[in-house]
Amino acid sequence: MLEKTPQEQFAANASAILALDDQVIGLAVGGSWLTNDLDEFSDLDLVLVTETRIAGDTDLMMAYAARLGKFLSGFTGEHVGEPRLLICLYDEPLLHVDIKFLTLEEFYNRVETPTLLLDKGKRLSAALANSVAQFPYPDFQWIEDRFWTWIHYALLKIGRGEYLEACDFLGFLRMVVLGPLLHMKNGSLPRGVRKVETTLDPTDLNLLKQTIASYDRQQLLKSLRRSVALYNQLRIALYGPAVKLQESTEQKVMSYFDFIEKRS
Structure with missing residues (x-):
């Protein structure tokens, strides 16, 4: 026994x-x-x-x-x-x-x-x-409506040299957006980044790890750029036509992203 x-x-x-x-x-x-x-x-x-x-x-x-x-x-x-x-x-x-x-x-x-x-x-x-378990799943529209403003916020912090806050923001983005969406893509419950090391496909896990930055301007910008790329991949994989993409906001924010990178 x-x-x-x-x-x-x-x-x-x-x-x-x-x-x-x-x-x-x-x-x-x-x-x-x-x-x-x-x-x-x-x-x-x-x-x-x-x-x-x-x-x-x-x-x-x-x-x-x-x-x-x-x-x-x-x-x-x-x-x-x-x-x-x-x-x-x-x-x-x-x-x-x-x-x-x-x-x-x-x-x-x-x-x-x-x-x-x-x-x-x-x-x-x-x-x-006499009841059914209901795990809360992310609201795709809620995420899309906020994502690009969040990216702009991170760029402001990096631009000002507030690198610790930018590092924390990337962790927030993994917990609230990237982790849950990756869990859904891999058929598991969207529990932030919990147990991603064992539940995600190795390729997906590697993409998520690439969003981790060190305390360095260039590394923060690179990780933020990778976060955007990963989000775009997940949008294609998971979002349906009912989700209204914030294309105009995305375009303006990504132009600002280019501007901040050139100032580095």
């Missing part, structure tokens, strides 16, 4: 503790657990469903988290757009655990179908049977 991973041990212990709480309807797990990709570097993504709402009461969220293991610290997930999430660090072993606090009504709306660890009265099973 295979020894349980630290994540599996933590989940089993948490299930046993929460089973005794009358407020708890059930406990589920998602993320890497669902694809059997757990390794020593994986965090644990738990969903705790309760009778009454806990999210919004940080003290109560912390109190629940502290019951589940040797709790070191935790904070809510407003920075990732999810205040119902408590991001936790536990000790012995050192383990990152995300706990999302939901009511049963909120459990119906989900981006994936989690594995149920604890399901009192089969209420979570019923919720899963």
